[in-house]
Amino acid sequence: MDGRQTDRLLHAVATGDNKAFEQLYLKTKNGVYAFLYSYLNNAQDTEDAMQTVYLKVKTNISSYKIGTNGRAWLLQIAKNLALDVIKKNARFALQIQNSKDDLFEESGFIKGEILEAMQKALTEEERRIVVLHVLWGYKHREIAKFLSCPTGTVTSKYKRAIEKLRRELKEDSV
Amino acid sequence: MKNLKEKLLKELDCVVPPLSEDVLNAPIIRAENGEKEEKKRSFTWKMVLSCSVAVVALCMAILFPVFFGSKNGVAVNSGYALVLEVNPKVAFTVDDKGKVKTVTALNEDADVILSDSKRLSEMVGQTTEKALEKFIDYSSKLGYLDLVNPDAVKITLSEKGKIADGIKKSVENYFMQNGIFTLVITESKTLAEISKNIGFGEETNIKNLIDKLSKTPVLEYERQVLGKDLQQIQDYYTQNVLLGDMKNYVKAQLSHNTVSENQVLKLNELNIKIATHSDNPLRIFEVSSPESVYSYWAVRALPFSNFTEEFGNLMAEMEEELAIYNSEHSQKINDYLTLKIVLDLQDAFDFDFIKSLLDNFTDSAYLENISLINQILNALSGEDFKDFDKMPENEQDFMDKVSGYSQSVYFAREKENSQIYSQQRKPLTEGEYQQFIDSIIKEYGSLENYWKNLQ
Numbered sequence: 001m002d003g004r005q006t007d008r009l010l011h012a013v014a015t016g017d018n019k020a021f022e023q024l025y026l027k028t029k030n031g032v033y034a035f036l037y038s039y040l041n042n043a044q045d046t047e048d049a050m051q052t053v054y055l056k057v058k059t060n061i062s063s064y065k066i067g068t069n070g071r072a073w074l075l076q077i078a079k080n081l082a083l084d085v086i087k088k089n090a091r092f093a094l095q096i097q098n099s100k101d102d103l104f105e106e107s108g109f110i111k112g113e114i115l116e117a118m119q120k121a122l123t124e125e126e127r128r129i130v131v132l133h134v135l136w137g138y139k140h141r142e143i144a145k146f147l148s149c150p151t152g153t154v155t156s157k158y159k160r161a162i163e164k165l166r167r168e169l170k171e172d173s174v
Numbered sequence: 175m176k177n178l179k180e181k182l183l184k185e186l187d188c189v190v191p192p193l194s195e196d197v198l199n200a201p202i203i204r205a206e207n208g209e210k211e212e213k214k215r216s217f218t219w220k221m222v223l224s225c226s227v228a229v230v231a232l233c234m235a236i237l238f239p240v241f242f243g244s245k246n247g248v249a250v251n252s253g254y255a256l257v258l259e260v261n262p263k264v265a266f267t268v269d270d271k272g273k274v275k276t277v278t279a280l281n282e283d284a285d286v287i288l289s290d291s292k293r294l295s296e297m298v299g300q301t302t303e304k305a306l307e308k309f310i311d312y313s314s315k316l317g318y319l320d321l322v323n324p325d326a327v328k329i330t331l332s333e334k335g336k337i338a339d340g341i342k343k344s345v346e347n348y349f350m351q352n353g354i355f356t357l358v359i360t361e362s363k364t365l366a367e368i369s370k371n372i373g374f375g376e377e378t379n380i381k382n383l384i385d386k387l388s389k390t391p392v393l394e395y396e397r398q399v400l401g402k403d404l405q406q407i408q409d410y411y412t413q414n415v416l417l418g419d420m421k422n423y424v425k426a427q428l429s430h431n432t433v434s435e436n437q438v439l440k441l442n443e444l445n446i447k448i449a450t451h452s453d454n455p456l457r458i459f460e461v462s463s464p465e466s467v468y469s470y471w472a473v474r475a476l477p478f479s480n481f482t483e484e485f486g487n488l489m490a491e492m493e494e495e496l497a498i499y500n501s502e503h504s505q506k507i508n509d510y511l512t513l514k515i516v517l518d519l520q521d522a523f524d525f526d527f528i529k530s531l532l533d534n535f536t537d538s539a540y541l542e543n544i545s546l547i548n549q550i551l552n553a554l555s556g557e558d559f560k561d562f563d564k565m566p567e568n569e570q571d572f573m574d575k576v577s578g579y580s581q582s583v584y585f586a587r588e589k590e591n592s593q594i595y596s597q598q599r600k601p602l603t604e605g606e607y608q609q610f611i612d613s614i615i616k617e618y619g620s621l622e623n624y625w626k627n628l629q
Contacts, residue, residue: 004291004577007291014204015204016202016204017202018202021202022193022198025193030186033189033190047191050190050191050193051193051194051196051197054197055196058200058201058202059200059203060203061203061204062203062204065295068291068292069291069292111185111189112188112189113181113185114178114185115182115185115186115189134178134179135179135183152509152512155515156511156512159515159518162178165178
């Protein structure tokens with residue numbers, strides 16, 4: 001998803017264009033979904049969060065400053081929401097821990113060769129870096145800024161993540 | 175990499191749910207709606223205050239022209255256009271309030287600066303002086319303006335008198351404050367002449383020109399393909415983008431990374447010598463540990479440096495080689511892990527072939543190997559400059575490709591020129607700056623002659 005295209009679509013949404021909103025969803029849904037999943041690790045929560053993210057785009061579009069980085073604005077909404085969900089889940093999990101230990105077990109794994117390999121082989125942070133670089137086209141230094149860590153860390157983690165994925169998929173085509 | 179992206183997108187297409195009807199049909203809350211609600215809530219003293227301000231503003235608006243520079247009660251200025259030439263060439267239109275309404279790139283160098291909407295937004299809505307200062311600052315940062323030797327910029331305005339003089343003075347002040355020996359050459363032309371020169375017909379009304387430019391793509395590359403069919407877009411991409419400036423950029427990037435191979439091998443060799451040397455103080459207990467434990471960086475982190483002469487020489491040689499490598503490369507090697515990463519990346523490609531390709535970098539050799547070049551640049555830089563080897567599939571795809579390319583050029587130039595740009599310079603006094611102008615006039619006869627000589 002190109003940054004300028006996102007900016008153009010958000011600009012149109014800000015003028016009340018619902019068609020542009022639908023386009024924005026089609027262009028960004030995979031990236032937003034994968035990004036949310038890298039935090040939530042659960043298909044059900046991710047699907048719910050997806051709906052909320054795009055609803056927030058409609059209700060908070062006035063806070064988007066035209067000409068600024070639209071991708072970052074969208075991902076910031078997703079990140080804040082994911083962190084809220086994690087907090088809520090942590091409280092909920094504590095409450096029911098003693099009664100139903102297996103509630104979350106395998107309940108929300110998503111299907112797909114690469115997606116499963118990512119879930120199995122990569123840490124949460126590695127998944128996030130791969131998603132931001134591969135799907136969103138962010139540069140390592142931009143990811144470093146977004147995740148508040150050094151660029152060298154992102155570069156080495158990305159490389160390690162790709163190696164892990166290769167091993168997991170037993171192929172060199174990645 | 176592309177393969178991973180494609181597979182991942184395909185899998186996500188099967189997994190990601192559609193938007194619910196509730197979200198699809200939810201209203202878009204625009205800024206105006208919010209303002210209306212705010213107005214409803216905050217009637218009372220705020221309303222009274224704003225009415226008073228409005229009355230004062232109205233009185234000022236009526237009286238201001240009478241006292242300050244109007245002619246027969248008509249406002250002095252209704253807006254204007256100007257063209258700034260550094261090497262990047264850019265057109266600004268300014269409204270009657272002195273605020274920049276549009277910024278339009280007029281060549282590929284200006285595309286590089288304006289390829290990011292954030293940089294563009296730093297100029298639109300600003301005063302002319304601030305917008306010019308910003309654009310010139312980016313030109314300096316990217317090495318388009320010579321910060322070491324004398325240079326010049328030219329400003330062509332559809333304005334004369336106080337406004338033109340004020341703009342010139344403000345740009346000169348910027349150069350003086352930053353200790354840069356650059357001249358400001360100004361020229362006045364009619365709006366119709368400027369409008370015609372930048373390719374928008376002989377427009378005589380500034381509002382119409384602002385309107386036209388605000389509906390036109392900012393980048394020169396983007397404007398070149400408007401209304402063209404796919405074949406024409408692809409031909410333009412091949413002739414003017416791939417074989418244009420991009421070819422030189424690609425060659426420079428490849429050379430930059432190829433040269434480093436021997437240096438990296440040497441760094442690795444030296445590091446192994448250090449790690450395995452019997453005088454390495456970390457080997458004192460001879461425990462079996464990975465190479466990284468005895469590396470140059472691990473030894474350097476020790477609180478002492480009184481090594482044997484032979485080992486000390488090795489450490490000094492490594493330090494020198496590292497300093498050379500780090501001063502020449504954007505990917506700095508500051509630890510053992512980074513050295514390993516760079517080595518792995520270089521192992522993956524046949525650099526002998528790249529070297530022979532660079533020796534004979536003809537258009538056909540470049541186009542024949544463009545896919546391989548694309549892979550190498552992606553792997554080495556980890557940047558966004560990817561898939562340039564594929565022909566654009568439509569106008570949007572073309573625009574995405576060229577803006578991605580322009581962004582990559584921006585970052586490459588920024589890195590290349592960062593040292594010169596960040597150097598502290600002593601501000602120039604008015605006397606020193608005037609002396610510089612006089613010396614140029616003495617040598618070239620006039621500032622215009624000097625400008626022509628630079629072109």
